[in-house]
Amino acid sequence: MREDDERLRVRLGDRLTEAGCLRTAPWRAAVKAVPRHEFLRGGFFEQVEGASPTAWRPVLPNGDGRWLERCYADESLVTQVAGTVVPGDLRGEIMRTPTSSSTMPSLVVRMLEELQAEDGHRVLEIGTGTGYSTALLCHRLGDGSVVSVEVDREVSGRAATSLSACGYRPNLVVGDGLAGHVDAAPYDRVIATCGVLTVPESWIAQTKPGGIVLATVGGWLYASELARLTVHGDGTASGRFLDGQISFMLARPHLPPPLGLLPDIGSGEERLTALGPDLLTSDWTTRFVAQLAAPRAQHITLSGEGRTHQILIDVQAGAWAVLTEADRGWRVRQGGPIRLWDAVEDHVARWCADGAPGLDRFEITVTPDEGQVIRWLGGRRSRG
Template sequence: MSTEDLVSRSVELRRRLAATLAATGDVRTQPWRRAVEAVPREAFLAAFFRPIEGSVETLWEPVTADLVDGSERLELIYRDETWVTQLDRTVTPEQSPPAVAGVPTSSSTMPGLVVRMLEELRVEDGSNVLEIGTGTGYSTALLSERLGGGLVTSVEYDPDVAARAAAALRAGGYAPTLVVGDGLGGYPTGAPYDRVIATCSVHHLPAAWIEQVRPGGTILTTLTGWLDASAGLVRVEATGAGRAIGRFLGTTDSFMPARPHDRPPLPDDVFDWISESPVDERPTAIGPEVLDQTVDWTAAYVAQLAIPDAQPIGISEGDGPMISYLIDVRGRAFAALIPQADLSWRVRTAGSFDLWARVETALANWRAAGEPSVESFELRITPDAQKVCFPGSEQLLLPGPEAVDRGGPDREGRGGCR
């Protein structure tokens, strides 16, 4: 297919994508539909990885101009799919062998989610927007197409990823403000912003975002934790003086974590610490299935809110059963869930607090409230705490920066949501 034919086909595929996203409800307004039709995704996705089907471990095949025909690449690019663009923070498709293992660390998010988030951001003509996570630059281009580059600031943590996005944006005629750095600190030079949107998941909302949004402005992001239970999008409104309030949107969307908010590696001596710690053991009515979002998505998220700093790991001791461990390195606490022959569970706990008791209490409160859905959960943010509340129950705390640095207010989670 000639270059001219590829350009013509790209226009057709953009229109088809826009029509598909309008039919699914991801595109809801004409300005964003026009942006999808105008921005060529291939300009920001010259090469990517696709998973190799049937491999025992996940292997990735590079899709580049040298390996895959231009027409086939276009068809793949305009699917409503997420394509991985980097593995293990360094490996790009151009550098890759025909099959490579690795952990995705950068990607081009599926267009449907990108545009749905942009719609949920509720921008208006003249809105000044801060984007956290430039990535390939596709969403930055959509924002620039809709608002004009002068109203868009985008921050990318990875210098190599940022350089590729900058080149693609310049080539496309877009001129947003591009910043290389830690997006969790925002970009005060461009503040105040009317909107902040994050294309990465965060452990808590950074104080800088709240401070840099004007009162009445909106922040849209995804909140996750180290148990990998995601509640999807949350939208909050800044109310001034480091405060904000909002609700979850009830989606199951998730993003790769912001790198500074990713789970820390377990220390080398963690298993020595576990084996040497004095433990308490007791029966529990709740087993590790509560942490599985495929079993009960909301319950798993409530459990994660109760112990957001805990990481899961399974250990089999000799010929014994698999034991599910939850380890909170910051709090120096762990819980081990041990299956019994009669299908019941016992829990061993050790450390500065009873980790599993927090899960039991949070789930009991949630069930007593009638098991409300995530859409009814409210996120309240002050300079001292970030609280997730559901109707008729006690507050659950997220580990904001103050909580991490000072031990935080009310780490036992007492008190109501007021």
């Protein structure tokens, strides 16, 4: 297997270089040196084609000849579902939500390149996962320069075993990654391999002035983007979004709450709306803008009595909006202390009036006083 593994590593590095994801020699050397399959020894889950709801089945090293090739494919591989179930636990299929994965290599290396780490830099990684990206960091910077925090003890333990098998021994911490790891601070770079609603102030406080925080920021409408922030001497941070429609599993404390009982959609105030619900499902950038207006809202579709309702619900605020197709377009009915769809309409209209700038024209700032604020350049601010 060793010759096959080496061939596949080299081929992966060449493909990522040709695609423009892998741009510099140190990271190319890391990709060609670190065996990704060692971090997938426990197997992975593949989606069962045509299953509804989504089902997953295990692909194991000893049971499927495709395993090694798939380890070096440019795809994300689910390694845990339902918070505890790993491929070796299962014979058959499971219909549960993925909770841990090995991120597609092109995204891993793109983020590592965007981190702009240099020799001598100390890096805090949020989300160890399988340990593959941790190994790449170790190869590039040295074990003593890498601290990786993982909330799941079992996941961290498996990563430690794989890292050790490859000869890497970074500082692995089990804990809440949103709190960082103050004991080893300050860091030159912070990189998060999970999505967040807001960039934690702890990451900024634990980063040296001039250092970089790289994180995927989104919301519960599931449009997210990679943000690169530079930390300033006054304890604030600011930066831009790196356009590319990047999505990660949200950090567990940032997952949406259960919807509970649905609102009485026959109550509230109704009116015609100029915007239909397609903006919640089609164009990524438009959905990101809508999400800025309602970052804690969840979107569901409800069908009954020959009609389909598109519903936004902010459980914490107790607010909701229901869109229903009408003869002249769409009607919206809203209830609760805030008008969710009014906010979405206003935000999207202002963005369009400013020329609908792309996400690379969006700026993010985090301050101790105001928290997280996102705006498009020349446009309005949105508090996270």
